[in-house]
Amino acid sequence: MPKLESYLTENAERFEKELCQWLKIPSVSADSRYVDEVRRSAKWLVDQFDRLGFSSDLIATEGHPLVYAERLEAPDAPTVLVYGHYDVQPVDPLDAWTTPPFEPTIRDGKLFARGASDDKGQLFTHLKGVEALLQTEGHLPVNIKFLIEGEEESEGNAIDEYLEENGDDLACDCLVVSDSSQFGPGQPAITCGLRGIIYGELTLEGPNRDLHSGAFGGTLTNPAIALCEMLATLRDEKRRITIPGFYDDVETLSEKENRQLDELPFDETHYAEELGVSVLDGETGYTTLGRRWVRPTFDICGLTAGYQGEGNKTIIPARASAKISFRLVPNQDPQKIIAALSDQLQAICPPGIRMTFSAGVGSPGMRVSPESPWIEAAAEAIRRAFDVRPVFMREGGSIPIVAQLSEKLKAAPLLLGWGQDDDNIHSPNEKFSLADFHRAIRASAYLWHELAKVKA
Ligand code: BES
Ligand code: MN
Ligand code: MN
Numbered sequence: 001m002p003k004l005e006s007y008l009t010e011n012a013e014r015f016e017k018e019l020c021q022w023l024k025i026p027s028v029s030a031d032s033r034y035v036d037e038v039r040r041s042a043k044w045l046v047d048q049f050d051r052l053g054f055s056s057d058l059i060a061t062e063g064h065p066l067v068y069a070e071r072l073e074a075p076d077a078p079t080v081l082v083y084g085h086y087d088v089q090p091v092d093p094l095d096a097w098t099t100p101p102f103e104p105t106i107r108d109g110k111l112f113a114r115g116a117s118d119d120k121g122q123l124f125t126h127l128k129g130v131e132a133l134l135q136t137e138g139h140l141p142v143n144i145k146f147l148i149e150g151e152e153e154s155e156g157n158a159i160d161e162y163l164e165e166n167g168d169d170l171a172c173d174c175l176v177v178s179d180s181s182q183f184g185p186g187q188p189a190i191t192c193g194l195r196g197i198i199y200g201e202l203t204l205e206g207p208n209r210d211l212h213s214g215a216f217g218g219t220l221t222n223p224a225i226a227l228c229e230m231l232a233t234l235r236d237e238k239r240r241i242t243i244p245g246f247y248d249d250v251e252t253l254s255e256k257e258n259r260q261l262d263e264l265p266f267d268e269t270h271y272a273e274e275l276g277v278s279v280l281d282g283e284t285g286y287t288t289l290g291r292r293w294v295r296p297t298f299d300i301c302g303l304t305a306g307y308q309g310e311g312n313k314t315i316i317p318a319r320a321s322a323k324i325s326f327r328l329v330p331n332q333d334p335q336k337i338i339a340a341l342s343d344q345l346q347a348i349c350p351p352g353i354r355m356t357f358s359a360g361v362g363s364p365g366m367r368v369s370p371e372s373p374w375i376e377a378a379a380e381a382i383r384r385a386f387d388v389r390p391v392f393m394r395e396g397g398s399i400p401i402v403a404q405l406s407e408k409l410k411a412a413p414l415l416l417g418w419g420q421d422d423d424n425i426h427s428p429n430e431k432f433s434l435a436d437f438h439r440a441i442r443a444s445a446y447l448w449h450e451l452a453k454v455k456a
Contacts, residue, residue, distance in 0.1 A: 003389075004038060005138040007132050007135055007136050008132055008438070008441060008445070011128075011132075012438055014198065015124075015128050015437070015441065016106075016111065016434060016437070017391075017440070018048075018102040018128060019111070019116075019120065019121055019124050019373075019437070020111070020113070021044070021317055022041065022044055022045075022115075022117055023042050023116060023120055024102055024103070024113075025037055025041040025044060025102070026091075026101075027041035027086055027088055027152055027378065028087070028088055028089070028090050028114075028153075029087035029151050029152075029153050029154040030089070030090055030154040030268065031090055032152060035064070035140050038067060038086075038087055039088070039150075041062070041065050041150065042058055042064070042066075042086055043058060045067045045148060046206055048127055049069035052071070052134065053071065053134065054069040054070060054071075054146070055069065055209075055356060056069035056070075056146075059396050061158035061161070061162065062150075062158060062161075062277070062428075063151050063156040063157075063158045063184060064150030064151050064156060065150060065158075066147065066149055066158060066159060066162055067086065067146070067149075068145070068146065068147055068148075068279050069375045070129075070143070070144065070145040070148040071140060071143070071144055072144075072145075073139055073140060073141040073143065074140060074141055074143050075451070076173075077216055078142050078454060079142065079143040079144075079171065080145070080172060080173065081121075081145045081146075081175050081405070081411060082143050082146045082175075082177075082179065083117075083124030083146075083147055083148070083149075083402065084119050084146075084148050084149075084179060085119045085148060085149050085150065085151075085152035085153065086120065086123070086150050087150040087151060087152060088120070089114065089118070089153050089425075089426045091428075092116050092130055093318040093428060094142075094428075096428035096429070097429055098429055099112055101114035101430070102114060104241065109434050110431040110432065110433050110434065111431060111432050111437070112430065112431045113431075114430050115430070116430050116431050116432035117418075117424075117425050117431065118179065118263060118423070118425035118430065119178075119179045119204075119419075121437060122178040122179055122417070122419060122432075122440070123148065123178060123442045125301050125418060125437060126176065126443045126444045127179060128413065128444070129204075129440075129441050129443070129444025129447065130144065130444040130445075131446070132445045133445050133448060135326070140217070140448055141448050141449050141451075141452035144173055144448070145161070145170065147170060149302050152156070152179075152399065152401070153323055155199060157361070158293055158378070160434070161351050163404060165356055165407060165411065167408055170405075171409060172409055172411045172456075173374075173411060173412065173454075174412040174413070174451065175386055175402070175406050175409065175412065175413045175414065176378075176412040176414045176416065176447070177399060177402055177413065177414065177415050178415075178416050178417060178440065179415075179417065179420050180194070180397065180416075180417030180419065181395065181417045181418075181419040181420055181421055182390075182397070182420060183361065183391050183393050184420070185420060185433075186386075186444075187388065187391060187407060187414065188259050188386045188390040188391075188418075189381050189392065189393045189417060190370070190375060190378060190379060190382070190392055190393075190415065190416060191394060191395050191417055192341070192367060192369070192392045192394055192396070192398055193294065193366065193394035194329065194365060194395050194397065194402065194403075194415070195293070195328060195329055195365045195395070195396050195397065195398055196327070196328035196330075196332065196334060196363045196364040196365040196398055196399040196400075196403075197325055197326065197332050197334075197363055197364070198328065198340070198359055199323070199324070199325045199359065199360055200323075200325075200343060200357055200359030200360070201322070201324070201358055201359075202227070202322050202324060202325055202356075203224040203320075203321040203355070203356045203357075204227050204230075204319060204320050204321070204349070204353050204355055204440070205223060205318065206221055206222065206223040206226070206319070206353055206354075207220060207316065207318050210315045210316065210317055210318050211318075212314065212315065213314045213315050213316045219220040220352060221351075223248075223316075223317060224305035224306055224320040225371055226315050226349070226350050226353050227303075227320040227321070227322055229350075230345065231300060231324070233348055234298055234344075235298055238283065238284040238285075239283040239284060240283060240284075241326070242299050242344075243337065243344050244340055244343075244344065245336070245340055246296070246332075246337065246340065246387075249332050249333060250295075250296060250331060250332060251330045251331045251367075252295075253294060260392065261287070261289055261293070261294070262287070263292060264289065264391060264393060266288065269317070271288065272295040274421075274422060281446070284293075292396045293394035293396050295328050295329065296326060296328050297326065297327045298324070299326075299327075300323070300324055301323045301324050301325050302322065303320075303323075304321050304322070305317045305319070305320030305321070305450065306320070310339070326341070327364040327396060327398070328363075328364060328365050330363075330364070330365040330366060330367045332364065333364065333366055334361065334362025335361070335362065337362070338359050338362060339357075341357075342357050345357050357414065358374065363398055363400035363401075363403065364402040365398075365403075366402060366406070366413070368413050368415065370392045372412055373454045373455070374412040374414055374451065377451050377454050378390075378416055378447060378450065378451070379445075380450050381443050381444075381449075381450045381451075382416065382422065382443050384442075384443070384445055384446050385439050385440070385443035386391055386439050387409070395417070399415075402415070411443055416447075417433060418432075418436050418437070418439075419434070419436075420433060420445075
C-alpha cells in the first residue's frame with residue numbers, strides 16, 4: 001500500500017479519538033455561560049496546529065477569539081485559506097438526545113455529539129489531511145492558512161472586523177470551506193450556492209402586567225394575538241413574502257441552471273418521510289429543491305408569550321416576542337430588506353402595542369461558478385477519495401463570512417461539504433458518519449496536490 005494510504009488506515013482510530021476530545025468541549029457561542037468553554041475549544045485548536053508545525057495564533061477580539069495558523073513553504077505554489085468554525089449551536093431540547101451532546105458516542109458507524117458535523121468534524125478532516133501529507137512526504141505542496149472563528153453560529157462580527165483590518169495577511173488564491181453537505185449518502189457534492197440570512201427579534205408590549213384573561217379579556221389588544229396576526233401577514237397564500245420590494249433583486253436561474261437542478265436525482269417521498277411529515281409545502285410554482293436552495297423564505301424560529309408551565313393559567317400576557325429569519329438568495333441586499341421589513345412591521349403593528357424590532361446586519365446569498373480550474377482540482381480530489389465524481393448543488397443554509405472572504409481576497413470559494421442531510425445539525429442527536437469522516441480526510445490529503453497543479 002502506498003505510504004499515504006497506510007498512514008490513513010493506521011491512524012484512523014486515533015483521528016476519531018482526537019475529534020472526540022474536541023467534541024467534549026461545549027463551545028456554545030450564543031450562550032454567555034459557555035464563554036470559557038468557547039475559549040477552551042479555540043485553544044485546543046491552536047494546540048493542534050502547533051503540533052502540525054504551523055505557526056498559530058489565538059487572536060483576541062471583542063467577542064470570541066479567532067484562531068489563525070499558517071505554513072507557508074511552497075514559494076511558487078498557490079496559497080489556500082481554509083475557513084471553518086469551532087463554535088457550536090445550543091443543545092436544547094436536551095432530553096431529546098439519546099446520549100448527552102458533549103459525550104461523543106459511536107453508534108452504527110456514526111459519531112453522535114453536538115458539533116460532530118457542524119463544524120468540528122468537517123473542519124478537522126483538513127487538519128488530518130494536512131497531517132497525513134506532512135507525515136508521509138515531509139512538506140506541503142501548497143501554502144496553507146487557516147482562519148477559524150468562534151462566532152459563526154451566533155452572528156458575531158469579530159471575523160468581519162478582522163478581515164477589514166488584516167485582509168492583507170489573508171491573501172490567498174482559493175478558499176476551502178467544509179461546512180455543508182453532500183448530495184446524499186455515497187454522492188459527494190461541491191456546493192455552488194448558499195443562501196444568505198437576516199435574523200431578528202420582534203417584541204410586542206401591551207398592558208403593564210399579565211392580566212386575568214376573564215376580568216380584562218375583550219377590552220384591549222392581546223400582544224400574543226397581535227404577534228400571530230402580524231407574523232401571519234408576512235406571507236400570502238402562495239407562500240410569497242409580502243414585504244414591499246422583497247423580490248425586486250432576486251436572481252432568476254438560467255435555463256441551464258434550472259436543468260442542472262432538475263437533473264439531480266431528488267426523491268421527494270423519501271425526503272418527506274425522513275423528516276416525518278406527510279406533505280411538503282412552500283412557495284407555489286417551484287420544485288422542492290428550488291424552494292430549498294434558490295428561493296428566499298420566511299421562518300419563525302422561536303415564539304415566546306404568556307404561560308409556559310404545566311396546566312392552565314388564564315392570562316393576557318404583557319408581552320410577546322418572536323425570533324424570525326429570512327433566507328436570502330444572491331443579489332438580494334440584506335440591509336435593504338431589513339429596512340423594508342422594519343417599515344412593514346411598524347405599519348402593521350396595531351394601536352396600543354409598543355413594538356421593537358432588532359436585527360443583525362445579515363448576510364447576502366452567494367453563488368460560485370462551477371467552471372473554474374480550482375473547482376476541477378477539488379472535484380478530482382473528491383473523486384479519488386470517494387470513488388465517484390461529485391455533483392454540483394446548492395445549499396439552503398448560510399455561512400455568513402464566506403461571500404465577504406472570497407470577494408475581499410479575490411479568492412475562488414471551494415465549498416466542499418462532507419455532511420449529510422440527516423446529520424441533525426442544529427437538532428438533537430447531531431451526528432457525522434465516520435465513513436464520510438475518513439473519506440473526507442483522504443480527499444483533503446489529495447486536495448493539496450490537486451490544487452498545487454492549478455496555475456495561480
Ligand atoms: N454549516 C451551517 C450552514 C449550512 C447548513 C450550510 C446546512 C449548508 C447546509 C452553518 O454553521 C450555519 O448553521 N449557519 C447559520 C448562520 C446563522 C446563525 C447566521 C445558518 O445557516 O442558520
Ligand atoms: Mn457550520
Ligand atoms: Mn450551524
